[in-house]
Amino acid sequence: MPLTLLIVMLLLGAVFALIPAVLWPSVAYIVEERRLGSAYAMMTLCQQLGWAVVPPIIGFLNDSFQASPDNPDGYTAGLWFYTFLASLGLLFSWLLYRSERGPNAHGLETITTRTPLPQVHDRG
Numbered sequence: 001m002p003l004t005l006l007i008v009m010l011l012l013g014a015v016f017a018l019i020p021a022v023l024w025p026s027v028a029y030i031v032e033e034r035r036l037g038s039a040y041a042m043m044t045l046c047q048q049l050g051w052a053v054v055p056p057i058i059g060f061l062n063d064s065f066q067a068s069p070d071n072p073d074g075y076t077a078g079l080w081f082y083t084f085l086a087s088l089g090l091l092f093s094w095l096l097y098r099s100e101r102g103p104n105a106h107g108l109e110t111i112t113t114r115t116p117l118p119q120v121h122d123r124g
Contacts, residue, residue, distance in 0.1 A: 004079070007083075015085075015086040022097075024043065026096065027039050029106055
């Protein structure tokens with residue numbers, strides 16, 4: 001198995017595990033309760049746009065690089081595209097982690113199953 005393929009699979013696996021596990025539950029703690037439905041709707045919209053846009057891009061890359069069983073190297077561009085998207089997911093997960101360690105944290109780092117929910121203050 002090529003090392004680059006292994007790296008891509010590990011990166012995609014990490015991102016597909018981190019994004020739902022970190023970002024989706026975080027919304028309930030960061031967004032005001034009265035806007036929570038809109039926040040989840042916006043996240044779903046972004047996810048669905050990804051589902052609509054990414055497959056045609058991968059198809060274009062596969063066609064452009066003549067990917068086929070006879071030319072498996074043609075799939076490399078698509079794998080690098082997925083690697084780029086996975087890297088963006090990891091970047092945004094890290095940015096959320098970093099912001100929650102700073103002075104304007106929402107308390108995501110302090111939440112456990114035994115701590116009470118933080119009080120959300122009305123921001124106007």
